[in-house]
Amino acid sequence: MMFTWAWVYPLFPLIAFVLLIALRDVMKKKLAVIVSLIGIGVSFGFAVYLTWMGIFQQSVIQTTKYQWFSIAGKPLYLDFMLEPLNIVMIFLVSLVSLLVQIYSMGYMKGDARITTFYAYLSLFTSSMLGLVISANLLQIYFFWELVGLCSFLLVGFWYFKPEAKEAAKKAFIITRIGDIGLLIAIFMIFQKVGSFDLRVIQHAVDSGVLTGGALTTVAILIFVGAVGKSGQFPLHTWLPDAMEGPTPVSALIHAATMVAAGVYLVGNLFFLFEGSEVALTTVAYIGGFTALFAATIAVTQNDIKRVLAYSTVSQLGFMMLGMGVGSVYASSFHLLMHGFFKALLFLAAGAVIVALHHEQDIRKMGGLWKQSKWLSIPFLIGCLSISGIPPFSGFFSKDEILYAIQLSGKKDLLAIGLLTTFFTAFYMFRLFYLVFAKKSRGDQKVHSISRSMKVSLAVLAVFSIVGGFFSFPTTSANAETITQITKLQGHAPLWLIGSAVGASLLGILLATFLYVWRQGSADGLAKRLSWLYQVSYRKYWIDELYQMMFVSSLKAVAWFLNGFDRFVVGGIVRFVGWGTMSIGRLGSMMQNGQIQTYVLVSLIAFLILFVSLAFGRLIG
Amino acid sequence: MLIASYLALAAILFVIGLIGVLTKRNAVIVLFSLELMLNAANINFVTFSKMGLVPNLNGQVFALFNVVVAAAEAAVGLAILFAIYRNRETIDAEKLNLLKG
Numbered sequence: 001m002m003f004t005w006a007w008v009y010p011l012f013p014l015i016a017f018v019l020l021i022a023l024r025d026v027m028k029k030k031l032a033v034i035v036s037l038i039g040i041g042v043s044f045g046f047a048v049y050l051t052w053m054g055i056f057q058q059s060v061i062q063t064t065k066y067q068w069f070s071i072a073g074k075p076l077y078l079d080f081m082l083e084p085l086n087i088v089m090i091f092l093v094s095l096v097s098l099l100v101q102i103y104s105m106g107y108m109k110g111d112a113r114i115t116t117f118y119a120y121l122s123l124f125t126s127s128m129l130g131l132v133i134s135a136n137l138l139q140i141y142f143f144w145e146l147v148g149l150c151s152f153l154l155v156g157f158w159y160f161k162p163e164a165k166e167a168a169k170k171a172f173i174i175t176r177i178g179d180i181g182l183l184i185a186i187f188m189i190f191q192k193v194g195s196f197d198l199r200v201i202q203h204a205v206d207s208g209v210l211t212g213g214a215l216t217t218v219a220i221l222i223f224v225g226a227v228g229k230s231g232q233f234p235l236h237t238w239l240p241d242a243m244e245g246p247t248p249v250s251a252l253i254h255a256a257t258m259v260a261a262g263v264y265l266v267g268n269l270f271f272l273f274e275g276s277e278v279a280l281t282t283v284a285y286i287g288g289f290t291a292l293f294a295a296t297i298a299v300t301q302n303d304i305k306r307v308l309a310y311s312t313v314s315q316l317g318f319m320m321l322g323m324g325v326g327s328v329y330a331s332s333f334h335l336l337m338h339g340f341f342k343a344l345l346f347l348a349a350g351a352v353i354v355a356l357h358h359e360q361d362i363r364k365m366g367g368l369w370k371q372s373k374w375l376s377i378p379f380l381i382g383c384l385s386i387s388g389i390p391p392f393s394g395f396f397s398k399d400e401i402l403y404a405i406q407l408s409g410k411k412d413l414l415a416i417g418l419l420t421t422f423f424t425a426f427y428m429f430r431l432f433y434l435v436f437a438k439k440s441r442g443d444q445k446v447h448s449i450s451r452s453m454k455v456s457l458a459v460l461a462v463f464s465i466v467g468g469f470f471s472f473p474t475t476s477a478n479a480e481t482i483t484q485i486t487k488l489q490g491h492a493p494l495w496l497i498g499s500a501v502g503a504s505l506l507g508i509l510l511a512t513f514l515y516v517w518r519q520g521s522a523d524g525l526a527k528r529l530s531w532l533y534q535v536s537y538r539k540y541w542i543d544e545l546y547q548m549m550f551v552s553s554l555k556a557v558a559w560f561l562n563g564f565d566r567f568v569v570g571g572i573v574r575f576v577g578w579g580t581m582s583i584g585r586l587g588s589m590m591q592n593g594q595i596q597t598y599v600l601v602s603l604i605a606f607l608i609l610f611v612s613l614a615f616g617r618l619i620g
Numbered sequence: 621m622l623i624a625s626y627l628a629l630a631a632i633l634f635v636i637g638l639i640g641v642l643t644k645r646n647a648v649i650v651l652f653s654l655e656l657m658l659n660a661a662n663i664n665f666v667t668f669s670k671m672g673l674v675p676n677l678n679g680q681v682f683a684l685f686n687v688v689v690a691a692a693e694a695a696v697g698l699a700i701l702f703a704i705y706r707n708r709e710t711i712d713a714e715k716l717n718l719l720k721g
Contacts, residue, residue: 593717596642596650603638 006080006133008046009090012039013097013126020119029114036118037101040125044094050082051091068139079197081135085332089132089264092339095463096256097125099456103347104248106450107354117157121252124150128257132264137186137196140268144182144229144261148175151258155245164244174238178228182265185221188214202271211275219272219279222265223286230262230316233290237543240309247350250305254312255343263319263335267328274326284324284408288416290317293540295423299430300526300537303360304349307431311386312342314420318401321413327404334397337385340467341394344460345382351375351449351457352435362434369436374449376436378457383432385464387425387504395501396468402500406493418503425507433515626667634660647704647711651697658690 016039020032027035066078082090101121108114127146134140149172156168190196192214193204204210210218226232231239239259243250253259266273266283273279291314298310315338322331352368352375353360369376385392388399398421405414514525526533538544633656640653662683669679705711 588720591720593720594714595716596713600642603642 006082006086007078009043009094009133010126010129012042013122013129015039017119017122017126020115020122024115024119027115032115032118033101033105036122037098039122040094040098040101043125043129044098047087047090047094050087074194076138076196077136079136079139080133081198082133085264085267085328086132088332088336089260090129092260092336093125093128093132093256096339096343097121097128097252099343099459100248100252100256100347102452103251103350103456104246106453107248107350108246109450113157117154117246120150120153120157121249124154124252124257128261131261135198137189137198137201139196140265141179141182141186144225144265145179147258147261148172148179148229151175151242151249151253154249154253155242157245157249161244163241167238167241167244171238171242174235175228178225178235178262181221181223181228182225185218185225188218188221192218198268205271205275210272215272216276216278219269219276220282222269222272223279223283226262226266226320227286228262229265230259230320231290231313232262232286232317232320233293234542236290236294236313237546239313240306240539243303243305243309247305247346247353250309251343251346251350254309254346255339259312259316260335260339263316263323263331266320266323267332267335270323270328273323280324280326282324284321284410284413287317287320287322287324288413288420290314291321291420292416292423293317295420295427296536297539298427299423300533302363304352304362304365304431304435305346305360307362307427308342308345308349311345311424311427312338314424315342315386318398318417318420321417322401322404325405325408325410325413327401327407330397330400330404334401337393337397337464337467340460340463341382341385341392344378344457344464345386347453347456347460348375348379348382351453352379354453355447355449357447362431365435367436367439372449374454374457378461379432379436381461381464383428387428387508388421388500389504389508390501391465391468393464393467399497399500402496403493406496418499421500422503422507425504426511427507429508429511430515433511437516438519623667623671626663626671630660630663630667633657633663645712645714647701647713647716648698650713651694651701654697655690655694658686658693662686 013036016036019035020027024032065080068076068078070076101118104117104121108117111117124147127143127150131140131143131147134143152168152172155171156164158164159168186196189201189210192210193201195201195204201210205215228235239254242253245253273283294310294313294317298307298314301307301310315334319331319334319338322334352365355368355372355375356365359365381392385394388395402414402417402421405417535541637653637656637658637660640656641650644650644653665679665683665686667679669675669677669683672679701711704716708715710716
C-alpha cells in the first residue's frame with residue numbers, strides 16, 4: 001500500500017519545492033501558496049493514516065531499499081524504514097509544517113518573496129521528512145545537511161537585515177562544527193563495520209564488532225553532531241540568534257525540523273550509546289547542564305522570541321538528559337509534546353508580534369489579555385503545557401523523563417531536572433504576565449490577526465492539551481505500536497509527580513508574585529542581585545567568550561596569513577617578475593637600434609672567430 | 621711588382637672604409653665608406669686574378685659584377701636615405717634608432 005512506501009512522505013513537499021522554485025517568477029502568489037499547502041497536506045494525510053495504523057492496528061515496521069550507487073563494488077542503498085520512532089517523527093514534522101504553512105499565509109501576507117519563502121519551507125519539510133525515514137547513515141547525513149541549508153536560507157530570509165544575515169551565517173557555521181563530528185563518526189563506523197546501514201551497524205554493535213573505546217568515540221562524535229544541531233551547550237549560541245528569521249520559521253526550526261533532528265539522531269542511533277557508559281553519561285550531563293543553563297538565561301531576556309529560544313535550548317537539553325539516562329521513549333515523547341507546545345508558543349508569539357506591529361520587546365507589551373483572547377488563551381495553554389501542569393501535554397512527557405532519571409539513580413541529575421522545571425515555569429509565566437497582564441506599556445493599537453493564524457493556533461492548542469494522552473497504553477495487543485517504544489515499566493511514583501508539579505507551581509507563584517502582585521519588585525530584585533542578573537542577562541558571556549577565543553584568534557591568524565600572503569608570497573611573485581623584467585631590460589639595452597654598434601659587435605665577433613681559428617690551426 | 625703592395629693598398633682602403641662605417645654620423649658618408657670597402661675587395665679580386673697561384677679571368681669578372689652590385693646598392697641606399705630624410709628630417713646615423721628594444 002502506498003502509505004508504507006516511506007519515500008512518498010518527503011516526495012510531495014519536494015515536488016512543491018521544485019514547482020515553486022522553477023515557476024516563482026510566473027506563478028501567482030496565491031497559487032504558489034496553494035501548491036505548497038497541497039504538497040505538505042498530502043504528506044500529512046498519509047502521515048495521519050500511518051499513525052492511525054501504528055497506534056490502533058498493526059505493526060507497520062517497513063523497510064524499502066533501492067540501490068543508489070556503489071563504491072568499489074560495495075552497493076549503497078537508498079534505504080527507508082518506518083519504525084515507531086520514525087512514524088512519530090513523520091507525524092510531528094508533517095503536522096507542524098502544515099500548520100506553520102497555513103499560519104504563514106497570514107504572517108507573511110504582502111511579502112514580495114512569499115513564493116520563495118514557501119519553496120524553502122517545502123524543501124525544509126521535505127528534507128526533514130527524508131531525514132526521519134532514512135535507514136542509512138550516509139543518507140541521514142545528506143538530509144541532515146539539507147536541513148541545515150534550509151535553516152540557513154530561512155533564518156536569513158530577510159537578508160536585507162544585517163542581523164538576519166549574521167544570524168544565518170552563525171547558524172550555518174556553528175552547526176557545521178557539529179556536523180564535522182557526525183561526519184567523522186560516519187567514516188569511523190564505515191571503517192570498522194564496512195556499511196552505512198543502521199541494521200548492519202546495530203548487528204555489529206550487538207555482536208561485538210564495534211565495542212569499547214571505538215564505540216565510545218563514535219557515540220560521542222555523533223553526539224557532537226546532535227549538540228550542534230540541537231543547540232546544546234557549548235554550541236547553543238546560534239539558536240537564539242536564529243530568531244532573526246520570520247517567526248513561522250522559528251516555530252518550524254524549534255518545534256519540528258532543525259533542532260529535533262539532533263534529538264532524533266541520538267534516539268535513532270541509541271544502540272550506539274547503549275553500549276557505552278561514558279557516552280551515555282556525557283549525553284546526560286551535557287543535556288542536564290544545558291537544560292539548567294539555558295533556563296537561567298531565559299529568566300532575564302527581554303525579547304519575546306529570545307525567551308522562547310532559550311526555553312527551546314533548555315527543553316532540548318532536557319530531552320538529551322532523558323536520552324542520557326537511557327530512555328529513548330521518554331525523550332521522543334517529550335520531543336513530540338515539545339513540538340506541539342513550542343510550535344504553539346512560537347506561533348502565538350508571532351501573532352503577538354503582528355498584533356503589536358512588530359514589537360518584540362516584552363517591556364513594551366502588556367495588557368493583551370483583555371484585548372485579544374485569540375492570542376492569550378493559546379499562549380496560556382502553551383505556558384501551562386511547557387511548565388508541566390496536569391493535564392497539559394508537557395506534564396506527561398516531563399514526568400516520563402524525570403521518572404527515567406529517577407530510575408537511573410542519578411540524584412544530581414534529578415535535582416537539575418526539578419530545578420529546570422522550576423525555572424521553566426518561572427520564565428514562561430514571567431513572559432506571560434509581562435505580555436498579557438495589567439495595562440499596556442506601549443502605545444500601539446492592537447492589530448487584528450488573520451483567520452489562517454487562528455486556525456493553526458487552535459489546532460496546536462488542542463494538541464497541547466490532549467497530546468499527553470497519547471502516552472496511555474492502547475488496547476492493542478501488538479507490542480510494536482508507536483506507544484511502546486521501549487516504554488518505561490510502571491509509573492512515576494507520586495512523590496516525583498508531586499515534586500515536579502510543585503516545582504512548576506512554585507515557579508508560577510514566584511512569577512505571579514514578582515510581576516502581578518508586587519509589580520515592579522522584579523526590577524528591585526534585579527538591582528539587589530545585580531551580579532547574578534548580569535550573568536544571566538549577558539548569557540554568561542558565552543558569545544563574548546567565543547568572540548574572544550575563536551573569532552578574534554582566527555582573525556589574528558587571518559591577519560597574519562594575510563600579511564604572509566601579501567608580503568612573502570606576493571614578494572616572491574613580485575621578485576620573479578622583477579627579475580624577468582631586469583633580464584629583459586638588459587637584453588633590450590643591447591638592442592639599442594644603433595646600426596653602427598651592431599656592425600662593431602659583428603666585427604669583434606668576426607675577429608674573435610678569425611683569431612681563434614687561426615690560433616687553433618697554429619696549435620693543432 | 622710585389623703582390624703585397626696591392627694587398628696592402630686594399631687592406632688600407634678596407635680599414636678606412638670600416639672606420640668610416642663605424643664612426644661617421646652622417647649616413648651618406650657611411651654609405652660612401654661602404655663603397656670604399658667594396659672597392660677594397662675589388663682590388664683584392666683583381667690582384668689575385670693577375671698574381672694569384674692560379675691566374676685566370678674569374679676574379680676580374682667578379683670585380684665587374686661587384687661594381688654593378690655596388691652601384692645598385694648605392695642607388696637603393698640613397699633612395700632609402702631620401703625617404704628617411706623626408707620623414708624624419710635627419711640622416712644622423714645615431715638618431716636612426718627606431719629598432720631600439
